[in-house]
Amino acid sequence: MKLFSSLIMRIAVILLFIIANSFLSEAQSIDKGEIKGAVVDSVTNAGVDFATVSLFKAGAPEPFILMNTNQKGEFHFVNILPGVYRLTIDFIGYRRKIINPVVIAAKMPGLALGNIRLSAAGNVLREVVIQAKVQVMENKADKLVYNAAADITSQSGVATDVLKKVPMVSVDIDGNVELQGNANVRFLINGKPANIFGSKISDVLQSVPASQIKNIEVMTSPGAKYDAAGTAGIINLVLKDNLIKGINGSVNLSAGTRLENGSFNLNARNKNLGLSAFFSANKQLNSNIANLGDRLSFNSAKDTLTRYVQDRFSPFTKSGYQSGLSIDWNITSKDVLTATVGLNQNITHGTGRIMQNQQTYLSTGRVLSDITSERTDATDFGGNSQNWSLLYKKTFLKEGRELNFAYVASATQNKNYDSQLTSYQNGAFPNSGIKSDNPGNDRETDISIDYVEPLAKNFKIETGVKAVFENINNSVVTDSLLNNGTFVNNPGQTYKFNFTRKIYAGYISTSFSLFNDFLNGKAGIRYERTDIHSDLSNDAIPGNNIWAPNLLIQHKLNETQSVKFSYAYRIQRPDYGDLNPFLEIIDPRNISTGTPELKNETGRKFELGYSKSFANSSSLYIGVLYNRNSNDIQHFTTFFPIYVANGTTYNNVSLTKTANIGSQTTLGLNISGSAVINDKLSLRANLLLLEKNNLVPGLPSVGGFSYNANLNATYKLREDLVAEAFGMIDSKRTDFQSIRPGSYNYTIAVRKQLFSNRASIGVTTTNPFNHYTNQYSSAYGTGFTQTNLRQQTMRSFGVIFGYKFDRIRNNKEGAS
Structure with missing residues (x-):
């Protein structure tokens, strides 16, 4: 949209004028x-x-x-x-x-x-x-911080519920997260990788209770200290810790029509030793997804057409738990050792009943064939993960000098079972079916050393090295149904896949202050070498070297206003599923596969921003962003009237693959802020406007305008009674080969404090007036078009209870 691009350019010019004017005024100031x-x-x-x-x-x-x-x-x-x-x-x-x-x-x-x-x-x-x-939102030079612990109405639900309130972040109805319209987000929990092999990151986030989250850090242009992975940037969930002596803890419980969860935290600290333990569990009760898909395929002359309709109803449940233990020991006043161990489990069970009709006819209307069938399927996923870490921090007599060592490891075991059985009306064809058992193991070890050296009052250097070792062992055993009703092994769909990736990294970064603190900033560069090995017989996965520079410059106009400019080079490595070349044929009409030759997607991110804070904790941020991704990793679909795989012929197949397809540019405007209207009412809002274009050589550009907006209102009815309303809307978006659906949701909650604020009880409801969330989408390609209506239950009602306890020890007790 030319109007939107013009608006962005005008705002950028205004921000540049503010910067230039501040230079002139500052030169004349005291x-x-x-x-x-x-x-x-x-x-x-x-x-x-x-x-x-x-x-x-x-x-x-x-x-x-x-x-x-x-x-x-x-x-x-x-x-x-x-x-x-x-x-x-x-x-x-x-x-x-x-x-x-x-x-x-x-x-x-x-x-x-x-x-x-x-x-x-x-x-x-x-x-x-x-x-x-304490401000709920803080716009710092290198990151935005959402202080969930300071927002009493963000203590229920799971991490994805909290993320919906964070500026620049959008969350769809399935819990998939995007940052500034980009799904390639690097997620960390307490600075450590949050991924669990075999689980989508949305499943991991939905296993973290909101009551465990202290704050959420959003870094759209991370510094050289951080891994270069994630073209969108980094989101770090910082969980609650405790520095208070004595024993304290909390219990949080919620019960509802869709989601139940509970968490228990216990902290103990005496002298130089601290102990923290937590356990949380959640269960998403029976939820339903209805999906109506309508695909029309045709030959080049468009004189023969095939219409394939799937009407699917899929109930599912999810459950999981997390537990962890952390011990920190202040060996001396300058030496701290921290050890942690954690356990995680995610379980998903789903079934489906799909009515299918395939009709082939001529353009004249004459019907050549009409096949009606019914398919039932089931999916069971179970993932278990263990993680542990050992962290050592050393400070020195020289203020600011610091040495950190970290050893972080995780091991994950999962089991994924899928089955489907198709029967045809009136026995027109023999029944067909397939069963697939897919166990896997994943191990990751991260070792890093970081050092900080202040060379002058306004100048310091950070440097460090890191090694990451990933190993994935995956096996698939598939059985196919014979005409006699028995299942036998399908060798074309039975395989083992071993994948090893080693990443070696080093960085150097500077933090500086120039011209009597007139300019503050960070600049650095990171090097990463990636070596990949697998047991693929015919394909080799290429390794690579990258240099990732970054720059951040900030100028404070006064005590409450600042402007900044940032640049960062980011990459998105193909994940295991994108590289795996073996065909997934659980649904014979929709087959997917990976591409071992995929290259890294690379991204260059530019951002110009202005922030303003107010004495009453109100704040405002206006930012203009421009991103360009090359070797864009996209999923694309090709239609085949006849497709042969491993000696088996399949008819009317949509084959989905991953590939590096052209480039993508994003121009955006972000306006976010919070306003304390009076002692009772406060508002928070975020508006993100984006214009995207996918550029593919030899094809016209594809893209368009999209937006995401949310509004949060909190009203204090009494000193111990608070009401909140939150609403979010996400527009539809045109991608390379499809039009993705938009969505909206709204939540209303009331919470009352009890027992001198030691306990609280609340009620909450989401989408109370809409039983289903409707999502319309479409896809297109050579020889086919497809439309889809997806309906998912989102209406829910719930009750929340929280209790905090403590036995604080004073200095005299702590010294005994």
């Missing part, structure tokens, strides 16, 4: 100062993550700027005018710390407060009143 320090535990000297640091002007009742400490407990205010201020630090379980006065002098604008020690609140915990408000 020197501004900075305040920095680190918040640490008074006993362990460990940094206190997520503490709220508020800066007040002299005599002001409300802070004019506030922030949360990072994982090291550090905070850094910049561009502070000379004057007298008051600084407060708050964190649950600790006594409030007040530093007054804090003086910024014109001749000495830099103020370093060093380590600020917080003492445990002990028995007076319930009397502590935290006045500063």
Whole structure:
């Protein structure tokens, strides 16, 4: 759309004007100062993550700027005018710390407060009143942070429910996640890979309870420290930890018509040793999907046509659990060792009943054949994963110098069983059927070393190396139904596939501040070498080398406004399923296969953004983005009237393969923000506008305009009673060979706090006035067109209960 492109360009020009104007005004302004320090535990000297640091002007009742400490407990205010201020630090379980006065002098604008020690609140915990408000959304220079723990209505459901509220992120009705309209997202949980072999990432996310999530970090242009994989960027789910001494924990339960889950957390800390354990389980109750597919195929002359209609009804259930144990040991004040172990399980059971009709006729209307059949099928998937890690962190006398070592490993075993049986009306043809048993194993080991060296006050270098070892063993045993009613092994569909991938990486990155903090930024480059081996007899999977640079520049206009520009080079490696060349023929009319020769999809991401924060915790972000992906990995479908595979002939087959198809460009505008209207009402909204084009040599470009929007309203009925309404709409989108459906959903929830905020109970409903979510889509290609209507049950009602308990130990108890 030319109008949309023109709008994007105008906004980009305005943002560039803001940057240029700030350069001129800054050159004429007076020197501004900075305040920095680190918040640490008074006993362990460990940094206190997520503490709220508020800066007040002299005599002001409300802070004019506030922030949360990072994982090291550090905070850094910049561009502070000379004057007298008051600084407060708050964190649950600790006594409030007040530093007054804090003086910024014109001749000495830099103020370093060093380590600020917080003492445990002990028995007076319930009397502590935290006045500063933690922002639910934080637009940091290199990432956007959604503080789920600060949003009391985001504590129910699963991770995909929370992700729906995050700017730039969209989630469809199946739990598939996109970032800025791109599905190639690299997911991390506490900075570690979140994938489980054999499970879709949507299944993994739907096994993580929302109550476990502390915050969600969204990095559209990750730095060189992070893996280059994921052309969309990285989403990191940070789970809750605990630095409070004593014993504390929580229980969260929910029951509903579609989803039930529960989680239990227990934390214990004494002196330099901490222990955390959790268990969570969830079950998606019987859900139904109705699917009506209508495919019309024809020859080149279009004088003979075949219409194939499938009317499918598929009930399914999902369940799973997660458990984990973590021990951290402060060996000394500068040496921390953390060990974790976790277990995960996902189980899916589905059945299907499909009525099928295939009619072949001439363009004159004369019917050549009319075949009606019924197919029943069943799918059972079970995945079990174990993961463990050992992390060591070393700090030094020199402030900022740091060494980190990480060993992370996982092992997954899964079993996937599929079967289908087709019977024909009036016995016109013998019954046909197939059974497939597909067990697999996956092991991954990541070893990394990272080092940080501050060379000057405003300049530091980060460097590191990493090795990733992946090994997948997969076997498929397939039996086909004979005319005599017995199943025998089908050698053409029975195979073993071993896949090994090794990735060796190294990076160097700099963080800098120029011209008296006028410009801040990061720049780096990452090298990754990939070696791939498999036991394919006729195909070789190529290895590759890549260099992935990145750049981030930020300028703070004042204490509350900033502009930034970022660039990142990203890749998307083909996954195991994309490379596996063996045919999947569970549905003989729809066959899929992979391509071993696939190359990496590469992406270049540019973003120009403006952010503004307000004293009442409101915020605004406006960003313009441009992405270009080359060697675009796409699934494409080809229709074959007759298809021969492994000596067996199949009729009227849609064959879906993966391939590197041309390139894709994306131009977008993102506007997100939060507004605190008054003490009772607050709003959050996000609007993402995209214009995509798929460019394929020799073919006209395919694409168009799409949008995603959501709105969240929270209203405090009373101090202990909150209501929330959330709505999301995602438009349809034109892809390379199909038109993908749009969707919408809405949720209403009410929650009441009980027992001095130790417990809460709530009710929630999703799509209460719509039993089904309807999705219309279409696909097309040489010799065929297809339309599809998919209906899935989304209406649900539920009850949520949460309880927190603690026995906080004061300093005297902790020292005994």
